[in-house]
Every structure is written in structure tokens, then in C-alpha cells.
Amino acid sequence: MKEAQIIIEEYGLNTDEKSVEFVLELLDKYGTVRNVLIEGLKPEYKYLKKLSKILAMLDGKSSYDLEAEEISTLMHSINFVVANDSEEKGEDYLLLLNTLDIRKTFNLSQMQIWVMNYLGGREFISEVNLQDANELIKKIIRAMEKYEYTSDMLPSTVIENKAIKDMKLIK
Structure with a gap:
């Protein structure tokens, strides 16, 4: 249980029954706390936080798929809220x-904003319901890979400044 507590503290999880259960599954899967923490440092889990990271490490799906699904859901949520x-x-x-401040309202990460902007910003969000779900996920994954490539090539401050300057999502 001491090992589980270390992981819970490291990832800032709640100590509810489900979180502890997931952490114990991770320990079973990877063996030691050290192995779990090393696995969590892999690039595919880079943008995931807290429970999302734990679930991605347990799930067979790649973190790109999970993050793409999350971005897709966010875009549909933005569209739904504005339509209502x-x-x-x-x-x-x-x-x-x-007029909606998307970044603050939906608490988006820099990568999520960059991906949405790369796909077409607000115009793309307004038409997100017209997209085929599988095609949308593929587009998002390609954009995430482009972001990853761009972030490897440039210092993150340059990306942030350029994204903020060029962003269609920020008014």
C-alpha cells in the first residue's frame, strides 16, 4: 500500500477506491513504483495528467488515440455549448x-489549442459535427504528430509565442 501511496502522490490523484484500484493494477502490470514512474515519463503520456495518464498506461490504446478522442470531445463540447x-x-x-474565450472556458492545454488551431480553429469547430468520427480522430492525430515535431524543433517559448500570436482560438 505504501507503493500505491507514492504513485498517488506523484500523479496528484484522489485517494478514492477507484484511483487506488487503478494504481494497484499498474503496480501489478509494471512490478515496481520505479517502473511505473519510468513508464509515465514516456513521450506518449507526456500530455496526459493524473487519472488520464494512469488509464492510458493500463489501456492498450496509445496515448495519441486517447488524447485525440479527448480533443474531439472538447471540440464537440464547444460546438454544443455555443449552439445551445x-x-x-x-x-x-x-x-x-x-466571442467565447475557449482557452479559459474549457481550460485547454497549449497542445490542445495548437491542434485545434492547426485544424482550422473556430471555423473547424463550427463544422465539427459534419466530420466523420474516425476521420476526425485521424486528423487530430496527424496534427498532434505535427505539434510534436514542431515542439522538438523549436524551443517551447517560441511555439507558445507564435501560437498565441497566430491563434484563431484566442481573441
Whole structure:
């Protein structure tokens, strides 16, 4: 149980029954706390946090697939929220989408913003429901790979400054 507590503290997890259960499964899978922590440092888990990282390490799916699904869900959520607000307030959908501070409202990471912007920003989000789900995931994964390549080539501060300057998602 002491080993599980180390992992729980390292990843900032709650000490509820489910989290402890997942951590114990990880320990069974990887053997030691050291092995679990080393596995968590792999690049494919880089952008995942807390329980998402633990679940990705347990799951057979790659973290790119998990993160792509999360970004897809975020884009659908943004679209859903704006569509509902537009309907309730009787305001123009695109006007509401353009005035929404997506980064703060949905608490997006730098990578998530970069990927959404790379795919087309607010225009792409407004048409996300027209995309085939599998094609959307593939597009997101390609964008994530491009981000990974770009982040390896440039210092992260340059990426952040360029992304903030060019970002269609930030007004």
C-alpha cells in the first residue's frame, strides 16, 4: 500500500477506491513504483495528467488515440455549448463562437489549442459535427504528430509565442 501511496502522490490523484484500484493494477502490470514512474515519463503520456495518464498506461490504446478522442470531445463540447447558447439567447452562432474565450472556458492545454488551431480553429469547430468520427480522430492525430515535431524543433517559448500570436482560438 505504501507503493500505491507514492504513485498517488506523484500523479496528484484522489485517494478514492477507484484511483487506488487503478494504481494497484499498474503496480501489478509494471512490478515496481520505479517502473511505473519510468513508464509515465514516456513521450506518449507526456500530455496526459493524473487519472488520464494512469488509464492510458493500463489501456492498450496509445496515448495519441486517447488524447485525440479527448480533443474531439472538447471540440464537440464547444460546438454544443455555443449552439445551445445561440438557441437560448437567439444570437448568431458564429458571433457567440467568436466571442467565447475557449482557452479559459474549457481550460485547454497549449497542445490542445495548437491542434485545434492547426485544424482550422473556430471555423473547424463550427463544422465539427459534419466530420466523420474516425476521420476526425485521424486528423487530430496527424496534427498532434505535427505539434510534436514542431515542439522538438523549436524551443517551447517560441511555439507558445507564435501560437498565441497566430491563434484563431484566442481573441
